[in-house]
Amino acid sequence: MGDKELQAIRERYMGAEKKKRKIRKMNEKKFVFDWNADEDTAVDINPIYANRHDVQLFGRGQIAGIDPREQKQKRSEFYDRLLIERRTEEEIERQKELAEIEKRKDKKTAWDDRHWSEKPLTEMKERDWRIFKEDFNISTKGGGVPNPIRSWKESFLPEKLLGVISDIGYVEPTPIQRQAVPIGLINRDIIGVAETGSGKTASFVIPMLVYIQELPPLNDYNRSLGPYALILAPTRELAQQIEQETLKFSRGMGFICVSIVGGHTIEEQSFNMRSGAHIIIATPGRLKDMLDRRILVLSQCQYVVMDEADRMVEMGFEADVNYILDSLPASNLRPAEEEDSMDVDKKPRKSLVGKYRQTVMFSATMPPAVERIAKTYLRRPIVVTIGTAGQAVDRIEQRIEMINDENRKKQRLSDILGGDEFAPPMIFKSTTLHGGKSQEQREAALAALKSGAKDILIATDVAGRGIDIKNVSVVINFDMAKSIEDYTHRIGRTGRAGQKGCAITFLSGSDSEVFYDLKVMVGKSSISRVPPELANHEAAQRRPEGAKRGQRAVTD
Known part of the structure; x- marks a missing residue:
């Protein structure tokens, strides 16, 4: 068998008999990624495949962490070589045009970390203008606000x-001039x-002046119709100050x-x-008298400025201002x-009889009457604000001295004036300025x-504004002002036009109503100490x- x-x-x-089960080793579970060279299906006909371990950049996707422009360039190299022999001359020219368009686009969107002062005007972007305004502490509200001017040469003035x-x-233009001038040139109303x-x-x-320059010259026919421009100011001193500046x-x-x-x-x-006159600068009361007497008319007035509008209201000129306007x-x-288009239209527009009337108002506060x-x-x-409204500029050092005795105040004043720390002129051989003096005496004192x-x-508070x-x-406040806004105006007589200044205030217990506002104001100054x-x-x-919050200081 x-x-x-x-x-x-x-x-x-x-x-x-059962077959013996084969036991699989644990290391056999690991997947092996390597393969033999003879198993690779890639054909090395292109240099891009020379290193198989390089990241392949073809396809629609992009690799994170790698410059997209570099990826795009590498993706195009292979196809450019394949198509270069097939292109016609027209296709080659078109390709160059597309490449140039792409280059300009990349240049436009490229990050440029240069400061605005290093760029020509044509390369300024929205971010640059925002930084420019921050540098000069300019803020605006309203639609269609034009960009500020960087220099007089770039202002496009005649x-x-x-x-x-x-x-x-x-x-160089001051901050308010940088923003207010271009707004005025497009025939927009301003609150500054x-x-x-x-x-x-x-x-x-x-x-x-640019506005008036485009109007017909004064002649025997139209000079009797009144001025082209009117500037209203609350006090004689401020009006004459504006006149001196305007005459320049x-x-x-x-x-x-x-x-x-x-x-x-x-x-x-x-x-x-x-x-006749192209420009009239007036206080409301006297101008109303001349209008009532028909000595003057405003039949062709097209440019109106109200300087310190809140002050005019405080002094009781609201009715006169309304009458004049x-x-x-x-x-x-x-x-x-046409008002809706003003929010987007940054170009001046004209009426049938010339430019539209333009009104400019400088007002520190907006009480109901001014509103x-x-x-x-x-x-x-367009509302233009420069700096922090109501805050004295950091160029003015504010010194506060608590003195309750009148004799001690006089002695301290004598020590200050007799010392050599401060050089003339000083506001406090002296001259005086107050409301009891005639206009000629007041003008002579200032001169x-x-x-x-x-x-x-x-001086009294007559010199607080417009001087x-x-x-x-x-500036020495022998007696503290009754309000923080008057204090701000007083000390604003020094530290003007970029200069440094000092304000010394004698404070006593009778001034307790302004202690809080004064402490807050001095505390905001980087060079002053409470x-x-x-x-x-x-x-x-x-x-x-019951006390009102400290109001904002009017500009001068």
Whole structure:
């Protein structure tokens, strides 16, 4: 019997032997990624495949962490080589055009970390303008705001006016001029707030002269119709200050500028206007008198400036201001249907009889009366704010000295004036300025201080606004102002036009109503210190009940 038969009988009666299960080793579960070179299906016909371990950059996807432009360049190299022999001349030219377009696009979107001062005007982007405004502490509200000017050369002003600006000695525009001038040039109404000594007079005079330059010259027919431009100011001193500044520009441009203020006879001022006037600078009360007497009319007035509008309201001129503005012609008002386009239209537009009327208002605060004036007579104004409204500039060191005794105050004043820390001129051989003096006496007092004939000016709050005297070294508040806004105006007589200044204030217990606001204001100055006597005083811990918050300082 053979072996196979025996094996069959054994399996029949005893069962078949089970096959021994093969045990798989643990390392066999690991997947092996390597393969033999002879198993690779890639054909090395292209240099891109030379290193198989390089990242392949073909396809629509992109590799994170690698410059997309570099990926794009590598993706195109292979196809460029394949297509180069198939392209026609037209296709080659088109390819060059597309490459140039792509290059310009990349250049436009490329990150440029240069400061705006290192760029030409044509390369300024939105981010650059935002940084520019931050550098000069300029903020605006309103639609269609034009970009500020970086320099007078880039302001697009007429060459003749640029020559006048250069002759006057204006090297660089001040922050308010940088933003207000381009707004004025597009015939937009403005509400402006800026620090004292900021050069705001030039910010409305310069666009005013450009405006007037495009109007018909004065002749025998139209000079009796009144001025082309009107500037209103609350006080005689401020009006005459504006007149002096305006004359610097208007004389070089061939325009006639006349001031109409109290203290001079109406007959004298009527004689000054015998040849007509392009620009009139006036206080509201005297101007209303001349309108009532028909000595003057405003039949062709198209440019109006209200300087320190809130101050005019405080002094009781609201009715006079409304009367004056209602005397202006309605033919040059911007139609209501065009107001919506002002938010996006940055170009000047004209009416049938010339440019639309333009109104500029500088007002530190907006009490209800000033808001009514703005809503009634301004058309979608752009609000321009320079710096922090209501805060004295950091160029002025504010010193506070607690002195309750009058004799000690006089002795301290004598020590300051007799020392050598502060050079003339000073505002405090002296001259005086107050409301009891005649206009001629007030003008003579200011002229003596400006010329150097007098070293010290002793003044009431009459000198608190609109007085611009160069290089005033110190302002001494012998008696503290009754409000923080008056205090701000007083100390604003020093530290003007970029100069440094000092303000010394004698404070006593009777001034407790302003302790809180004064502590807050001095505390915001980086170069001033709040004395412990003021910082720890009970009245300085909270604002007195019923007291108004400190109002913002008006610009000068």
